[in-house]
Amino acid sequence: MSQMKYLYLFILCLILTSCFDNIQRNCTDYKTGTFTSEITINNKLYKSHFTRTDSLQIETYNNKVDSSSVRWINDCEVVFKTINPKSRAERKDIHLKILTTTDSTYTFEYSYVGEELKQKGIAKKIE
Template sequence: MKKTFLLLLLVSCIACKQYENQRDCDDFRTGTFVWEQESGGKLLKTTFVRTEDMQIETFEGVTDTSRVEWVNECEWRIIPVNPKTNADSRAYLFKILNTTANSYTFEFTQSGRDEIYRGEARKVE
């Protein structure tokens, strides 16, 4: 009886381990990334290049530059460098939820807002 319980416990632990989210955040700290999302039946594409302290993002022909501040290994804040309006000056907080070999799933919020958005970015370089 005791051996059966220990065997069942061991199998349960192994099974649980297989379903843990993988988060190799260091692999996605810097590089060139693409984020695609559908909105109103249209596929929108954002390309961004992130270094340790800067992020340059291009969306629909418009390029913006932001400062990057790392909170921890899997979370960072981007702060616009030259915002055109007060609303554009708000920081965004990003958090990697899980990773694969070449992509990461993330969530982000804008400073002062309650909405949480999610997406998946693919590393291209």
Template sequence: MKKGLYTIIISFLALSCYRPERNCQDYKTGTFSFDYVLNGEEKVGKFTRDELYSVEYYDNKIDSATVKWLNDCEFVLQDVKSKASVHMKILSTTDNSYTFEYSLVGEAKKIQGTATRTK
């Protein structure tokens, strides 16, 4: 019984120390693709981001937004036309992609996705 308890405690401690890799600086600029679902159909969108702007291409539409970095891993996109704002947070990174969560500014509902570097 004690051995099992010690194993559980050690496993819990080891897992609680795990932190996903977050090299957010590597993803501040570039060209990326992402998968999304629209009306039950899976689609692929693309976006290009530089220090000041993000241009998104999806479902035969183009949206532009200003980019304001809050820290190395969080930024706010503000749509140029509608002025709607989206809070983005990079949760983890790999060699060619990052996992993020986003929500409209002021809303609690968060959605996760993954963006893959294409250039």
């Protein structure tokens, strides 16, 4: 009888863990292209437009253009390094992780490398 309990427990665990595998992450679809992104910080919405190649990202935010080098850690995580930083904050690398994907968007979290505070946003591929 005790072996039967273990079998039922194993089957229950298997069923429960399979329910959590439904998150879609096709990160390679978003390594390059043209995108718009939206991030909400303290109830304020920030929008930007950017184009990413294998090694470069050019972003426009508030009529200001920034360029960053791109270094992929794996298919879903990337580090951006500002090419010509103009302030101390711009010298900090940014780590971005794609959390989920759809057919045209991805949800991400990002932070300065080495910092705990993470922000979340959504990017939409337009090309």
